[in-house]
Amino acid sequence: MSDKKPEEKEGPVQVLQTPVRLEYVFSAGQSASRLLGAMAKGKLLGQRCPVDGRVYFPSRGSCPQHGVPLDGAPVELADKGTVATYSIVRIPIEKVPLELPYVTVQVVLDGADTVLMHLLKCDVDKVHMGMRVQAKWKPREEWTSSVENILYFEPIDEPDAPYDSFKEHI
Protein backbone atom coordinates (compact mmCIF):
# COMPACT_ATOMS: atom_id res chain seq x y z
CA MET A 1 0.00 0.00 0.00
CA SER A 2 2.91 2.34 0.70
CA ASP A 3 6.64 2.31 0.06
CA LYS A 4 7.29 3.70 3.50
CA LYS A 5 8.05 1.21 6.25
CA PRO A 6 5.46 0.69 8.95
CA GLU A 7 6.28 2.23 12.32
CA GLU A 8 7.45 0.06 15.18
CA LYS A 9 4.45 -1.57 16.79
CA GLU A 10 3.77 -0.27 20.28
CA GLY A 11 0.52 -2.05 20.99
CA PRO A 12 -2.88 -0.85 19.82
CA VAL A 13 -3.68 2.87 19.72
CA GLN A 14 -6.23 3.32 22.49
CA VAL A 15 -6.30 7.05 23.13
CA LEU A 16 -6.49 9.96 20.72
CA GLN A 17 -5.36 13.50 21.56
CA THR A 18 -7.95 15.87 20.15
CA PRO A 19 -6.96 19.36 21.25
CA VAL A 20 -9.27 22.23 20.39
CA ARG A 21 -7.57 25.58 20.03
CA LEU A 22 -9.39 28.85 19.44
CA GLU A 23 -7.28 31.90 18.69
CA TYR A 24 -8.93 35.27 19.10
CA VAL A 25 -7.79 38.86 19.02
CA PHE A 26 -9.59 40.34 21.99
CA SER A 27 -10.51 43.99 21.74
CA ALA A 28 -10.88 45.52 25.18
CA GLY A 29 -13.10 48.39 24.04
CA GLN A 30 -13.00 51.97 25.32
CA SER A 31 -13.82 51.35 28.94
CA ALA A 32 -11.58 48.36 29.65
CA SER A 33 -8.77 49.94 27.60
CA ARG A 34 -8.88 52.93 29.93
CA LEU A 35 -8.81 50.65 32.94
CA LEU A 36 -5.91 48.61 31.55
CA GLY A 37 -4.02 51.75 30.56
CA ALA A 38 -4.29 52.92 34.18
CA MET A 39 -3.24 49.45 35.33
CA ALA A 40 0.04 49.94 33.45
CA LYS A 41 0.66 52.91 35.77
CA GLY A 42 -0.28 50.92 38.86
CA LYS A 43 -3.68 52.59 39.23
CA LEU A 44 -7.04 50.92 39.75
CA LEU A 45 -9.81 52.91 38.07
CA GLY A 46 -13.44 52.26 38.84
CA GLN A 47 -16.50 53.94 37.33
CA ARG A 48 -19.41 55.45 39.22
CA CYS A 49 -23.04 54.92 38.31
CA PRO A 50 -24.72 58.35 37.88
CA VAL A 51 -28.03 56.93 39.18
CA ASP A 52 -27.13 55.43 42.55
CA GLY A 53 -23.45 56.33 42.91
CA ARG A 54 -22.20 52.76 43.15
CA VAL A 55 -18.62 52.28 41.95
CA TYR A 56 -17.91 49.41 39.58
CA PHE A 57 -14.53 47.77 39.23
CA PRO A 58 -13.72 46.37 36.78
CA SER A 59 -16.20 48.34 34.70
CA ARG A 60 -17.46 47.54 31.22
CA GLY A 61 -18.62 51.09 30.61
CA SER A 62 -22.28 50.74 31.48
CA CYS A 63 -24.20 50.12 34.67
CA PRO A 64 -25.56 46.56 34.69
CA GLN A 65 -28.37 47.61 37.03
CA HIS A 66 -29.60 50.82 35.40
CA GLY A 67 -28.35 50.38 31.83
CA VAL A 68 -26.81 53.85 31.70
CA PRO A 69 -23.31 54.78 30.48
CA LEU A 70 -20.69 55.11 33.21
CA ASP A 71 -19.11 58.11 31.54
CA GLY A 72 -18.39 60.29 34.55
CA ALA A 73 -14.90 60.86 35.91
CA PRO A 74 -13.16 57.61 36.84
CA VAL A 75 -12.74 56.84 40.52
CA GLU A 76 -9.31 55.83 41.68
CA LEU A 77 -9.46 52.95 44.12
CA ALA A 78 -7.06 51.75 46.78
CA ASP A 79 -5.20 48.52 46.20
CA LYS A 80 -6.45 47.43 49.63
CA GLY A 81 -9.72 45.78 50.38
CA THR A 82 -11.76 43.30 52.38
CA VAL A 83 -12.30 39.59 51.79
CA ALA A 84 -16.02 39.08 51.22
CA THR A 85 -15.84 35.36 50.48
CA TYR A 86 -13.14 32.86 49.67
CA SER A 87 -12.50 29.35 48.47
CA ILE A 88 -9.58 27.00 49.07
CA VAL A 89 -8.18 25.37 45.93
CA ARG A 90 -6.51 21.97 46.16
CA ILE A 91 -6.41 21.07 42.44
CA PRO A 92 -3.63 22.56 40.31
CA ILE A 93 -4.34 24.65 37.22
CA GLU A 94 -1.85 26.36 34.96
CA LYS A 95 -0.45 29.85 35.42
CA VAL A 96 -1.28 30.25 39.10
CA PRO A 97 1.81 31.61 40.89
CA LEU A 98 0.90 30.06 44.27
CA GLU A 99 1.55 26.59 45.64
CA LEU A 100 -1.32 24.29 46.57
CA PRO A 101 -3.41 24.58 48.58
CA TYR A 102 -4.08 28.23 47.86
CA VAL A 103 -6.93 30.65 48.39
CA THR A 104 -9.12 32.46 45.88
CA VAL A 105 -10.95 35.46 47.25
CA GLN A 106 -13.66 37.91 46.34
CA VAL A 107 -12.19 41.24 47.42
CA VAL A 108 -14.20 44.43 47.90
CA LEU A 109 -11.62 47.11 47.14
CA ASP A 110 -11.81 50.19 49.34
CA GLY A 111 -13.99 52.65 47.45
CA ALA A 112 -15.64 50.02 45.22
CA ASP A 113 -19.11 48.53 45.44
CA THR A 114 -18.31 45.36 43.52
CA VAL A 115 -16.09 42.38 44.18
CA LEU A 116 -12.90 41.47 42.38
CA MET A 117 -11.95 37.83 42.18
CA HIS A 118 -8.27 37.21 42.85
CA LEU A 119 -5.71 35.03 44.62
CA LEU A 120 -4.71 35.43 48.26
CA LYS A 121 -1.28 34.38 49.48
CA CYS A 122 -2.11 33.27 52.99
CA ASP A 123 -2.09 30.25 55.26
CA VAL A 124 -5.33 28.49 54.31
CA ASP A 125 -6.19 28.13 58.02
CA LYS A 126 -6.04 31.88 58.53
CA VAL A 127 -8.26 33.18 55.75
CA HIS A 128 -11.64 34.51 56.87
CA MET A 129 -14.43 36.83 55.81
CA GLY A 130 -13.71 40.46 56.67
CA MET A 131 -9.94 39.93 56.48
CA ARG A 132 -8.07 43.02 55.27
CA VAL A 133 -5.80 42.42 52.29
CA GLN A 134 -3.59 44.37 49.90
CA ALA A 135 -2.44 43.76 46.33
CA LYS A 136 1.04 42.34 45.77
CA TRP A 137 2.21 43.92 42.52
CA LYS A 138 4.79 42.64 40.11
CA PRO A 139 8.05 44.63 40.06
CA ARG A 140 7.32 47.99 38.41
CA GLU A 141 9.56 47.28 35.41
CA GLU A 142 7.36 44.28 34.56
CA TRP A 143 4.09 46.22 34.52
CA THR A 144 2.06 46.04 31.33
CA SER A 145 -1.49 47.06 30.54
CA SER A 146 -2.74 43.86 32.13
CA VAL A 147 -4.61 42.87 35.27
CA GLU A 148 -1.78 40.39 35.77
CA ASN A 149 0.28 43.28 37.17
CA ILE A 150 -1.27 42.20 40.46
CA LEU A 151 0.19 38.80 41.32
CA TYR A 152 -2.08 38.15 44.28
CA PHE A 153 -3.38 39.74 47.48
CA GLU A 154 -1.72 39.43 50.89
CA PRO A 155 -3.11 39.88 54.41
CA ILE A 156 -2.27 43.19 56.11
CA ASP A 157 -2.13 44.10 59.77
CA GLU A 158 -5.46 45.86 60.09
CA PRO A 159 -8.51 44.93 62.17
CA ASP A 160 -11.19 42.97 60.33
CA ALA A 161 -13.80 44.99 58.50
CA PRO A 162 -17.27 44.94 60.07
CA TYR A 163 -19.67 42.39 58.60
CA ASP A 164 -22.11 45.06 57.42
CA SER A 165 -19.43 46.55 55.15
CA PHE A 166 -19.31 43.50 52.89
CA LYS A 167 -22.45 41.48 53.63
CA GLU A 168 -24.16 42.44 50.37
CA HIS A 169 -21.38 40.68 48.44
CA ILE A 170 -21.81 37.26 50.05
Add this chain to the structure above:
Amino acid sequence: MSQIEKALTAPHVIEYTYKRSLGPVLSQFFTALRERRVVGVRRKDGTVLCPPKEYDPDTGESLGDMVPLKDTGVVTSWAWVAKPRPQQPLQKPFAYALIRLDGADTPLLHAVDAGSESRMKTSMRVRARWADTTTGAIRDIACFEPVD
Protein backbone atom coordinates in the same frame (compact mmCIF):
# COMPACT_ATOMS: atom_id res chain seq x y z
CA MET B 1 -14.64 61.35 29.76
CA SER B 2 -12.39 61.76 26.73
CA GLN B 3 -12.37 59.08 24.09
CA ILE B 4 -9.11 57.20 23.91
CA GLU B 5 -7.34 56.91 20.58
CA LYS B 6 -7.58 53.21 20.04
CA ALA B 7 -8.90 50.31 22.06
CA LEU B 8 -6.31 47.87 23.35
CA THR B 9 -6.19 44.44 21.80
CA ALA B 10 -4.49 41.27 22.92
CA PRO B 11 -4.22 37.70 21.70
CA HIS B 12 -6.70 35.47 23.48
CA VAL B 13 -6.22 31.72 23.13
CA ILE B 14 -8.58 29.11 24.48
CA GLU B 15 -7.27 25.59 24.35
CA TYR B 16 -8.89 22.38 25.49
CA THR B 17 -6.45 19.47 25.67
CA TYR B 18 -9.02 16.72 25.17
CA LYS B 19 -8.07 13.07 25.08
CA ARG B 20 -10.58 10.54 23.93
CA SER B 21 -10.65 6.84 24.56
CA LEU B 22 -11.11 5.08 21.24
CA GLY B 23 -12.87 1.83 22.10
CA PRO B 24 -12.33 -1.43 20.21
CA VAL B 25 -13.38 -0.40 16.69
CA LEU B 26 -11.74 3.03 16.32
CA SER B 27 -8.68 1.64 18.09
CA GLN B 28 -8.23 -0.75 15.16
CA PHE B 29 -8.78 2.08 12.64
CA PHE B 30 -6.10 4.30 14.21
CA THR B 31 -3.70 1.41 14.87
CA ALA B 32 -3.97 0.54 11.17
CA LEU B 33 -3.28 4.17 10.20
CA ARG B 34 -0.10 4.04 12.28
CA GLU B 35 0.93 1.08 10.09
CA ARG B 36 -0.07 3.06 6.97
CA ARG B 37 -3.12 0.90 6.31
CA VAL B 38 -6.81 1.82 6.21
CA VAL B 39 -9.55 -0.41 7.54
CA GLY B 40 -13.33 -0.16 7.51
CA VAL B 41 -16.02 -2.13 9.26
CA ARG B 42 -18.54 -4.43 7.54
CA ARG B 43 -22.27 -4.20 8.22
CA LYS B 44 -24.57 -7.20 8.13
CA ASP B 45 -25.80 -6.26 4.63
CA GLY B 46 -22.20 -6.43 3.36
CA THR B 47 -21.62 -2.69 2.97
CA VAL B 48 -18.45 -1.27 4.50
CA LEU B 49 -18.21 1.88 6.62
CA CYS B 50 -15.03 3.96 6.58
CA PRO B 51 -14.37 5.63 8.91
CA PRO B 52 -15.68 2.65 10.86
CA LYS B 53 -18.41 2.92 13.47
CA GLU B 54 -18.95 0.82 16.58
CA TYR B 55 -22.67 0.50 15.96
CA ASP B 56 -24.70 0.12 12.79
CA PRO B 57 -26.18 3.59 12.13
CA ASP B 58 -29.51 2.09 11.02
CA THR B 59 -30.06 -0.88 13.31
CA GLY B 60 -27.83 -0.11 16.30
CA GLU B 61 -26.20 -3.56 16.09
CA SER B 62 -22.62 -3.86 17.34
CA LEU B 63 -20.07 -3.87 14.54
CA GLY B 64 -16.56 -5.32 14.62
CA ASP B 65 -15.85 -7.17 11.37
CA MET B 66 -12.87 -5.13 10.16
CA VAL B 67 -12.10 -5.01 6.43
CA PRO B 68 -8.79 -3.90 4.86
CA LEU B 69 -9.24 -1.13 2.29
CA LYS B 70 -7.03 0.44 -0.35
CA ASP B 71 -5.55 3.88 0.14
CA THR B 72 -7.07 5.00 -3.16
CA GLY B 73 -10.58 6.22 -3.71
CA VAL B 74 -12.92 8.66 -5.37
CA VAL B 75 -13.94 12.19 -4.40
CA THR B 76 -17.69 12.39 -3.82
CA SER B 77 -17.82 16.04 -2.75
CA TRP B 78 -15.35 18.83 -2.07
CA ALA B 79 -14.85 22.43 -1.01
CA TRP B 80 -11.85 24.57 -1.91
CA VAL B 81 -9.89 26.23 0.90
CA ALA B 82 -8.14 29.22 -0.69
CA LYS B 83 -6.62 30.59 2.51
CA PRO B 84 -5.70 27.78 4.88
CA ARG B 85 -5.66 28.54 8.59
CA PRO B 86 -2.65 27.59 10.75
CA GLN B 87 -4.16 24.42 12.20
CA GLN B 88 -5.37 23.04 8.87
CA PRO B 89 -3.69 20.03 7.25
CA LEU B 90 -1.97 21.90 4.40
CA GLN B 91 -0.43 25.36 4.43
CA LYS B 92 -1.22 26.01 0.78
CA PRO B 93 -4.60 26.13 -0.99
CA PHE B 94 -6.25 22.70 -0.87
CA ALA B 95 -9.63 21.01 -0.94
CA TYR B 96 -11.51 19.42 1.89
CA ALA B 97 -13.12 16.41 0.29
CA LEU B 98 -15.32 13.46 1.05
CA ILE B 99 -13.40 10.46 -0.29
CA ARG B 100 -14.96 7.02 -0.75
CA LEU B 101 -12.04 4.63 -0.51
CA ASP B 102 -11.93 1.61 -2.81
CA GLY B 103 -13.70 -1.16 -0.94
CA ALA B 104 -15.80 1.19 1.20
CA ASP B 105 -19.37 2.42 0.77
CA THR B 106 -19.19 5.58 2.85
CA PRO B 107 -16.87 8.58 2.47
CA LEU B 108 -14.05 9.80 4.70
CA LEU B 109 -13.36 13.51 5.18
CA HIS B 110 -9.79 14.51 4.35
CA ALA B 111 -7.66 17.05 2.49
CA VAL B 112 -6.76 16.82 -1.19
CA ASP B 113 -3.59 18.51 -2.44
CA ALA B 114 -4.66 19.23 -6.00
CA GLY B 115 -2.51 22.30 -6.63
CA SER B 116 -5.39 24.32 -8.02
CA GLU B 117 -9.14 24.46 -7.72
CA SER B 118 -9.54 23.79 -11.45
CA ARG B 119 -8.10 20.33 -10.97
CA MET B 120 -10.76 19.35 -8.43
CA LYS B 121 -13.87 17.56 -9.55
CA THR B 122 -16.39 15.16 -8.16
CA SER B 123 -15.54 11.59 -9.18
CA MET B 124 -11.80 12.31 -9.47
CA ARG B 125 -9.48 9.52 -8.31
CA VAL B 126 -7.15 10.18 -5.39
CA ARG B 127 -4.50 8.33 -3.40
CA ALA B 128 -3.35 8.82 0.20
CA ARG B 129 -0.02 10.55 0.75
CA TRP B 130 1.25 9.08 4.02
CA ALA B 131 3.01 11.17 6.62
CA ASP B 132 6.73 10.61 7.17
CA THR B 133 6.11 9.62 10.75
CA THR B 134 2.87 8.10 11.95
CA THR B 135 1.38 8.29 15.42
CA GLY B 136 -2.02 6.63 15.22
CA ALA B 137 -4.05 9.70 14.19
CA ILE B 138 -5.96 10.86 11.11
CA ARG B 139 -2.98 12.99 10.08
CA ASP B 140 -0.97 9.81 9.51
CA ILE B 141 -2.49 10.41 6.10
CA ALA B 142 -0.86 13.75 5.30
CA CYS B 143 -3.46 14.34 2.56
CA PHE B 144 -4.76 12.78 -0.61
CA GLU B 145 -3.42 13.62 -4.06
CA PRO B 146 -4.90 13.22 -7.53
CA VAL B 147 -4.13 10.02 -9.42
CA ASP B 148 -3.66 10.70 -13.11
